[in-house]
Amino acid sequence: MTEEAPKSSDFIREIITEDLKTGKYDRRIHTRFPPEPNGYLHMGHAKSICLNFGIAGDFSGKCNLRFDDTNPEKEEQEYVNSIIDSVRWLGFDFGPEPLYASDYFDVMYHAAEYLITAGHAYVDSQTAEEMRENRGTLTSPGKDSPFRGRSADENLRLFREMRDGRHPDASMVLRAKIDMASPNINMRDPAIYRIKHAEHHRTGSIWCIYPMYTYAHPIEDAIEKITHSICTLEFEDQRPFYDWLLERLAEGGLLQRPLPRQIEFARLNLSYTVLSKRKLIQLVTEGHVRGWDDPRMPTISGIRRRGYTPEAVRNFCERIGVAKRDSMVDLSLLEFCIREDLNKRAPRVMAVLRPLRMVITNYPEDQEEELDAINNPEDPAAGSRKVPFSRVLYIERDDFQENPPKQFFRLAPGREVRLRYAYYITCERVVKNEQTGEVVELHCTYDPKTRGGDSPDGRKVKATLHWVSAKHALRAEARLYDTLFITPEPGEESGDFRKDINADSLTVLDPVHVEPSLEGSVPGSTYQFERMGYFCVDPDTTRGKLAFNRTVTLKDTWAKIQKAQK
Numbered sequence: 426m427t428e429e430a431p432k433s434s435d436f437i438r439e440i441i442t443e444d445l446k447t448g449k450y451d452r453r454i455h456t457r458f459p460p461e462p463n464g465y466l467h468m469g470h471a472k473s474i475c476l477n478f479g480i481a482g483d484f485s486g487k488c489n490l491r492f493d494d495t496n497p498e499k500e501e502q503e504y505v506n507s508i509i510d511s512v513r514w515l516g517f518d519f520g521p522e523p524l525y526a527s528d529y530f531d532v533m534y535h536a537a538e539y540l541i542t543a544g545h546a547y548v549d550s551q552t553a554e555e556m557r558e559n560r561g562t563l564t565s566p567g568k569d570s571p572f573r574g575r576s577a578d579e580n581l582r583l584f585r586e587m588r589d590g591r592h593p594d595a596s597m598v599l600r601a602k603i604d605m606a607s608p609n610i611n612m613r614d615p616a617i618y619r620i621k622h623a624e625h626h627r628t629g630s631i632w633c634i635y636p637m638y639t640y641a642h643p644i645e646d647a648i649e650k651i652t653h654s655i656c657t658l659e660f661e662d663q664r665p666f667y668d669w670l671l672e673r674l675a676e677g678g679l680l681q682r683p684l685p686r687q688i689e690f691a692r693l694n695l696s697y698t699v700l701s702k703r704k705l706i707q708l709v710t711e712g713h714v715r716g717w718d719d720p721r722m723p724t725i726s727g728i729r730r731r732g733y734t735p736e737a738v739r740n741f742c743e744r745i746g747v748a749k750r751d752s753m754v755d756l757s758l759l760e761f762c763i764r765e766d767l768n769k770r771a772p773r774v775m776a777v778l779r780p781l782r783m784v785i786t787n788y789p790e791d792q793e794e795e796l797d798a799i800n801n802p803e804d805p806a807a808g809s810r811k812v813p814f815s816r817v818l819y820i821e822r823d824d825f826q827e828n829p830p831k832q833f834f835r836l837a838p839g840r841e842v843r844l845r846y847a848y849y850i851t852c853e854r855v856v857k858n859e860q861t862g863e864v865v866e867l868h869c870t871y872d873p874k875t876r877g878g879d880s881p882d883g884r885k886v887k888a889t890l891h892w893v894s895a896k897h898a899l900r901a902e903a904r905l906y907d908t909l910f911i912t913p914e915p916g917e918e919s920g921d922f923r924k925d926i927n928a929d930s931l932t933v934l935d936p937v938h939v940e941p942s943l944e945g946s947v948p949g950s951t952y953q954f955e956r957m958g959y960f961c962v963d964p965d966t967t968r969g970k971l972a973f974n975r976t977v978t979l980k981d982t983w984a985k986i987q988k989a990q991k
């Protein structure tokens with residue numbers, strides 16, 4: 426076990442380093458990631474996963490994946506499966522099986538009976554309304570329940586009746602007996618068990634009482650001998666109860682010391698999206714997106730389908746770091762991380778998204794040839810491939826302008842440009858649709874002496890365009906994505922995040938034409954479409970037709986110039 430602080434440190438790693446020095450946990454480090462299986466994981470969870478598993482990795486410790494499945498009503502096996510899949514995809518190892526809070530229901534029940542007998546818990550028969558009224562406010566103390574004085578025997582009898590299904594939902598609850606006048610509302614006799622006649626996704630109908638999250642969580646941590654229980658800041662006010670409960674159970678001999686320690690950190694907020702399962706569920710069920718794994722979703726399954734790599738996500742989580750203060754991370758940082766990763770690994774190919782036909786009039790009709798193209802200039806080991814060239818090509822519609830403004834250096838009437846890996850070509854004639862005036866075809870000539878893309882006489886051109894050979898290209902579909910919301914903090918102004926949904930977050934281009942080397946690409950493969958961005962093959966791909974998601978754009982200097990002009 427290492428006692429040195431890891432390379433990238435933060436306040437949590439500093440606490441752990443100190444605990445290792447003092448031998449507080451017998452030099453053991455054990456963390457956990459405890460999702461509730463009531464939705465798909467999102468980027469905020471990725472931060473928590475990278476932190477908990479990352480710490481375990483840095484300090485030769487362990488990290489559990491534990492499902493906090495104490496609420497029977499909203500939890501489903503589908504969510505359990507997707508969460509397991511997401512954690513594994515991110516590259517973390519939690520052993521062969523995850524753990525489940527529901528496996529500890531017996532222990533939690535016995536702990537509750539112990540608290541009753543020790544005078545630390547009572548059954549309250551007030552209505553929910555009365556309990557709310559008597560809880561007090563931030564500025565005024567609460568009032569004791571008239572049932573607070575029940576004897577331990579009576580409490581035990583009632584609690585067992587609750588367990589045995591003799592009382593309807595919400596007719597009574599078990600509460601910790603702490604202090605109704607505490608300045609911390611969470612310490613005013615919090616509920617620890619409630620009646621819920623509901624089927625649980627794992628325990629079926631064995632139980633009709635379920636532990637409250639705030640009661641269950643510390644016990645789960647203690648049972649698993651977690652050393653550092655890391656959670657988000659909203660649990661800070663719960664920490665006194667976390668400690669109170671574990672202390673009582675340790676006093677009673679039900680738990681062994683040292684007890685786990687809760688540490689809070691600031692949650693991830695990401696601009697132009699929402700990171701809340703409740704809101705993400707709304708996006709799915711109300712049909713604003715196609716599903717949990719829609720590539721516009723900030724879910725792990727969504728960004729994965731979009732073409733993000735686990736390395737990029739882990740790198741992002743490392744860069745944002747861990748702090749005690751809430752802040753907003755700019756989406757562009759996430760995009761930077763995926764560009765950086767794909768730049769190293771994604772093969773370059775040529776694909777034309779918005780095709781414009783180009784005929785090379787002096788290239789013989791029956792001729793074709795193959796040109797050498799480099800697969801990845803960042804990775805010499807990636808080698809090269811052949812791309813076919815012929816008389817009819819497609820180029821990008823945006824690469825031509827009939828009346829080019831000053832800073833537009835690409836193709837225009839009479840102008841010469843380079844076709845990547847191929848030849849210099851000159852635009853001789855523009856063919857238009859007579860009715861609409863739309864440019865439908867360009868007639869160009871090529872200079873055979875410029876094969877490979879260089880001119881022997883040393884003359885220069887200002888632009889290099891990508892292209893595909895019309896008769897060799899594969900037809901495909903491309904899905905371009907914009908942010909799901911039009912504001913950095915959706916709902917900040919109106920209070921309803923759905924009012925800020927971007928109506929143009931998806932653009933489908935069909936047909937796009939891609940070079941034939943992409944034949945047979947499998948879902949998940951990522952490419953850089955030269956000059957157009959990073960793309961990934963979508964699972965919607967069929968044998969006859971490839972579907973691509975644009976993961977992220979490349980930097981577009983022209984767009985920047987246009988923006989600056991506006």
Ligand code: ATP
Nearest residue numbers: 459460461469470472473656657692693700701702
């Ligand atoms: P949500 O608020 O989206 O519903 P949650 O906190 O209810 O999320 P849990 O399943 O309880 O979801 O979360 C599991 C773990 O992930 C918790 O430890 C929680 O603190 C952490 N977590 C959730 N959201 C974020 C976030 N945005 N940033 C960092 N950690 C998060």
Ligand code: MG
Nearest residue numbers: 460461493638
């Ligand atoms: Mg939660």
